Amino acid sequence: MTVMQGGEVTAEELEHPWVAQQEHVDIAADWDGTPPEYELKPPAGGNHLSAWQTCTGSVYDAPIVDGNAVHSMEHGAVWLTYDPELLDQAAVDALALLIQGRDYSLMSPYPGQGVAISLQSWGNRYQTDDPADPVIEGYLDGFVLNQRFNPELNATCSGGLSTDANDL
Template identity: 40%
Template sequence: MIRERRDQRRQAYEQKQRQWLWMRIVIGVLGVLVLGGIAWGVYSYVQDRNLNVVPDGTRNFEYAGGDHVNPGETVAYTETPPVGGPHDNAWQNCGAYAEPVRNENAVHSLEHGAVWIAYRPDLDQEQIDTLRSMAAQSYILVSPYPDLSAPVVASSWNHQLQLDSASDERLDQFIRRFKEGPDTPEPGALCSGGVGTPS
């Protein structure tokens, strides 16, 4: 009888220990989930803020969209490369080009939300390859541009950033902020089905 009671107490004690073990596991898992949720919230907040960063050195302009010129007509743009203004009816297909593209077609692509990354033709091949790889994204146009004032110039409708290198982190910030950005006059318009064949 004493042995029976001792066995019952031991079994009760072991059962309680198992319950406490499971309780600690559940509390631990819930704690990890709560901490993970907080970490995800902080990460999302930081990412959202990074998307809205206007990179240092970005110049802003004010052009309205929708002003077309006759096919083949040349426009005397103020900025090099241009960031807005009158443009050809046909847009430049997005992608990477080995030769310069017509300003008037590229500006139409900017109107559709593209970012145009122009570079000096004598830029180091490794940097050119880096820029060309960016054209794998949608709404990115990459081309050489003679006589640029900087080695690399990123342009979107009404915005431009001059850079010394293709690896400058501000280029990615510019793309995130302005590709199909808030100043796009024709959001949702295509960046394909126009003129030009990316190489």
């Protein structure tokens, strides 16, 4: 994936131009209340909602709103999602241990994502069906607050939304 730095690359030149989009769609004067749609499911960047999802090693038991999670990734977080139909509770609990206590990370179920585990950070994604895949922890170590893929440096992960999609 191409990284935009210093205006050297235009969005049209990117394989995934949505990484250049980082507007808060819900504060625009012409916003009609429709949440942003994403090319990738789960998304790994793009225009999003103005409220971020709390990402202080947060483990959510229910799906969260994509547009809030994307805002968290803009702050430098990694979002680990899992398909609850493809993992047993023991695997979910083991993944939660990797997230809990790790600032700038969050985890939630993502029914129907088509792969057991997906890790997203701004402009990047890694997917696996193996809950013991060592790349999972390596991805978390490498992409949490990764300065190359962090469009909003020094933004917080605390004080965001702690609700899930069921609360809408």
